[in-house]
Amino acid sequence: MTAIITRVKKKQLSDLMAQDKRADGRGLKDYREMKIEQGIIERAEGSARVLLGKTEVVVGTKIEMGEPFSDTPNEGVLTVNAELTPIASPEFEAGPPDEMSIELARIVDRGIRESKAINVEKLVIEPGKKVFVVFVDIYVLNHDGNLIDASALAAVSALLNTKMANYEIKDGEVHLKPGYEQLPIRKHPITVTVAKIEDKLVVDPQLEEELVMDARITFAIDDDENICAIQKGGSGYFEPNEIFEAAKIAKAKAKEMRKKLNW
Amino acid sequence: MNDKPEKLIDKKGLRLDGRKADELRPVKLEVGVIANADGSAYIEHGKNKILAAVYGPREVHPKHLALQDRTVMKCRYHMAPFSVQERKSPAPSRREVELSKVIRESLEPAVFMEYYPRTMVDVFIEVLQADGGTRCASITAAALALADSGIPMRDLVVACAAGKVDDTVVLDLMDTEDKLGGADVPVALMPNLNAVTLLQMDGILTHEEFEKAVNMALDGCRQIYAMQKEALKQKYVNVSEETKEEAEE
Amino acid sequence: MPIFLEKRQLVTPGDLIAEGEYLAGENTFVEDGKIYAARVGIVEYETKRVDVVALKAFYIPRAGDIVIGTITEVGFNGWTVNINSPYIALLRASDVLSRPFKPQKDDLPQVLDAGDLVVAKVVSYDRTHDPQLTVAEPGLGKITRGQIIKITPTKIPRVIGKKGSMISTIKQETGCNIILGLNGVVLITGKTLEDEQLAMRALLKIEQESHTSGLTDRITQMLKEEKTRKEENKNE
Numbered sequence: 001m002t003a004i005i006t007r008v009k010k011k012q013l014s015d016l017m018a019q020d021k022r023a024d025g026r027g028l029k030d031y032r033e034m035k036i037e038q039g040i041i042e043r044a045e046g047s048a049r050v051l052l053g054k055t056e057v058v059v060g061t062k063i064e065m066g067e068p069f070s071d072t073p074n075e076g077v078l079t080v081n082a083e084l085t086p087i088a089s090p091e092f093e094a095g096p097p098d099e100m101s102i103e104l105a106r107i108v109d110r111g112i113r114e115s116k117a118i119n120v121e122k123l124v125i126e127p128g129k130k131v132f133v134v135f136v137d138i139y140v141l142n143h144d145g146n147l148i149d150a151s152a153l154a155a156v157s158a159l160l161n162t163k164m165a166n167y168e169i170k171d172g173e174v175h176l177k178p179g180y181e182q183l184p185i186r187k188h189p190i191t192v193t194v195a196k197i198e199d200k201l202v203v204d205p206q207l208e209e210e211l212v213m214d215a216r217i218t219f220a221i222d223d224d225e226n227i228c229a230i231q232k233g234g235s236g237y238f239e240p241n242e243i244f245e246a247a248k249i250a251k252a253k254a255k256e257m258r259k260k261l262n263w
Numbered sequence: 264m265n266d267k268p269e270k271l272i273d274k275k276g277l278r279l280d281g282r283k284a285d286e287l288r289p290v291k292l293e294v295g296v297i298a299n300a301d302g303s304a305y306i307e308h309g310k311n312k313i314l315a316a317v318y319g320p321r322e323v324h325p326k327h328l329a330l331q332d333r334t335v336m337k338c339r340y341h342m343a344p345f346s347v348q349e350r351k352s353p354a355p356s357r358r359e360v361e362l363s364k365v366i367r368e369s370l371e372p373a374v375f376m377e378y379y380p381r382t383m384v385d386v387f388i389e390v391l392q393a394d395g396g397t398r399c400a401s402i403t404a405a406a407l408a409l410a411d412s413g414i415p416m417r418d419l420v421v422a423c424a425a426g427k428v429d430d431t432v433v434l435d436l437m438d439t440e441d442k443l444g445g446a447d448v449p450v451a452l453m454p455n456l457n458a459v460t461l462l463q464m465d466g467i468l469t470h471e472e473f474e475k476a477v478n479m480a481l482d483g484c485r486q487i488y489a490m491q492k493e494a495l496k497q498k499y500v501n502v503s504e505e506t507k508e509e510a511e512e
Numbered sequence: 513m514p515i516f517l518e519k520r521q522l523v524t525p526g527d528l529i530a531e532g533e534y535l536a537g538e539n540t541f542v543e544d545g546k547i548y549a550a551r552v553g554i555v556e557y558e559t560k561r562v563d564v565v566a567l568k569a570f571y572i573p574r575a576g577d578i579v580i581g582t583i584t585e586v587g588f589n590g591w592t593v594n595i596n597s598p599y600i601a602l603l604r605a606s607d608v609l610s611r612p613f614k615p616q617k618d619d620l621p622q623v624l625d626a627g628d629l630v631v632a633k634v635v636s637y638d639r640t641h642d643p644q645l646t647v648a649e650p651g652l653g654k655i656t657r658g659q660i661i662k663i664t665p666t667k668i669p670r671v672i673g674k675k676g677s678m679i680s681t682i683k684q685e686t687g688c689n690i691i692l693g694l695n696g697v698v699l700i701t702g703k704t705l706e707d708e709q710l711a712m713r714a715l716l717k718i719e720q721e722s723h724t725s726g727l728t729d730r731i732t733q734m735l736k737e738e739k740t741r742k743e744e745n746k747n748e
Contacts (some may be wrong), residue, residue: 102357114465222467226468228464228468230464231463232461232462232463238459240457243477244477247474
């Protein structure tokens with residue numbers, strides 16, 4: 001099922017946009033109200049819940065032991081998955097991950113992986129044989145636009161909240177010890193999504209804005225203001241100067257958010 | 264197997280395959296290579312060998328996916344098991360699913376989707392051999408296949424990547440450079456409208472490096488665009504020349 | 513008012529072909545007062561208008577068009593017909609029977625079955641409905657013999673030629689009856705298989721070389737050469 005937006009609503013949004021206004025009264029570069037809670041799922045090694053406007057995402061992390069990839073024998077493994085659960089929207093159906101959830105997971109993964117947020121060298125138990133595998137599972141609970149930023153925020157928050165069991169190796173076997181260690185995090189990537197509507201660039205598109213937008217572009221920015229991931233999405237296009245403009249906006253918003261979150 | 268080269272660019276500024284920083288790999292294009300398809304094209308870009316075929320516009324299956332006011336475009340990017348060093352399982356990977364989506368989104372803006380409601384256009388891309396930059400080469404071939412199928416378009420779409428190796432921004436990464444380099448930025452462009460329809464990046468770049476990489480990729484796109492137009496015309500120019508010879512006999 | 517290319521030049525989608533007060537004709541589109549090509553084809557400039565004669569396009573039905581189609585399915589009260597178009601056409605039972613359809617009495621597959629060929633006329637088509645066909649006119653109906661070939665619909669005018677000159681030449685030289693469906697499907701009925709095949713070759717040659725000059729002469733020459741060869745074979 002695809003969401004349909006009425007012509008009347010479309011026109012409303014168009015007219016407002018022409019005056020640099022948005023339906024919910026925000027400025028073009030404003031995020032909706034953001035709320036982050038950590039440690040809400042005790043069974044998970046780490047967890048976080050993010051409310052971005054009405055968009056709600058929960059991320060849980062689990063740590064297991066496993067084999068490293070053959071081309072990175074001295075690094076732990078990160079794997080990110082996303083579920084667009086049917087409860088989150090009349091558009092979502094139960095079933096195997098579709099292109100939207102796969103893209104979402106891979107964008108969040110890229111931001112974390114390329115920024116080297118997790119110190120994966122410290123996740124090695126036995127070089128080449130045994131490492132810690134970090135599972136990041138993104139659960140979208142309500143879709144009201146901008147799942148990417150909400151999910152990325154929740155993912156990093158959950159990682160910051162993640163505890164790993166202490167262990168020791170005795171006679172070639174891994175034994176758990178009491179106590180925990182924080183997952184070694186050294187960078188805090190922040191993703192900013194900018195949508196293009198009627199030749200204007202708006203930050204944090206709400207669902208109806210997503211239905212009328214030409215396209216969106218997401219930037220993941222690390223603590224040193226480097227860009228570590230970019231993804232353009234949607235069936236429209238950007239002109240090169242709009243891309244560079246969006247990059248500047250993303251840089252500024254990421255800086256703002258970093259300060260607010262204290263990352 | 265894995266002798267990682269120490270440097271990706273040598274003292275003379277030449278890369279592993281002898282290219283300069285702003286040099287494209289050789290590109291070969293051919294249009295109309297699959298007789299059964301409504302449109303098709305083949306590309307060799309460096310060592311990449313990719314086939315694209317278009318079927319449609321045609322009836323939508325399953326019917327409930329039809330849109331009342333436009334065509335539905337479906338795109339499948341798929342890599343043959345023998346296309347890469349380590350055999351790849353034929354089942355669609357998450358990467359192929361993501362690429363199918365972004366490739367489709369790079370082609371849709373070029374097609375007049377509103378002209379043919381309740382129809383479907385299928386774009387199939389098969390990577391026979393991969394060597395870095397397959398999504399870009401795929402887009403270049405797929406756009407030709409769409410034009411070859413006779414579906415009306417605003418412009419062709421052409422794609423090229425730039426990136427960073429050894430702290431230098433370079434054009435058109437091959438596989439080793441992509442794997443060992445610092446960043447990869449694929450870009451797709453509709454040159455006449457100056458419209459970027461695909462942009463992705465992974466790695467680490469400063470803002471300045473990013474702008475440089477995008478501009479370099481756009482330049483590479485424009486170079487390949489000229490080749491695309493030639494390839495489309497070539498199909499008909501050949502016939503023209505043959506008939507001229509016939510007349511002279 | 514600037515035009516940017518020479519007459520009869522090959523263009524590709526996105527090529528700028530004119531600016532200013534020209535009428536944007538076939539296979540073009542306008543953006544910001546500029547006219548661009550939308551399909552691969554030959555650009556034609558008239559006094560007030562630019563067109564692109566597309567080298568390849570598919571058939572979109574228009575009311576009044578004569579088309580040749582294949583029955584694909586026998587439905588509840590009619591048939592679905594493949595008319596070589598993105599849109600599937602419908603032929604109502606009542607139209608074929610020339611009277612209201614009686615589900616108890618009428619056995620539709622007896623009248624027309626899947627795989628049958630028909631010459632029909634498009635009654636109606638719009639963006640929200642599939643094309644409707646009729647065979648209730650003289651010259652329309654089921655086809656019982658002949659050869660069918662498909663050529664890209666944009667070439668049909670070239671096959672007809674100026675004032676029908678090309679098509680008359682082919683009919684004359686091959687002795688075949690030729691029905692040209694505007695959907696690119698052509699029915700050729702001749703006295704012998706050889707005659708029919710000759711006509712097919714002529715049509716395919718036109719499709720391939722439609723963008724070149726001197727085509728009419730080459731086709732006439734080809735047909736005459738074949739005729740001479742046939743005479744020679746007979747005399748041996």
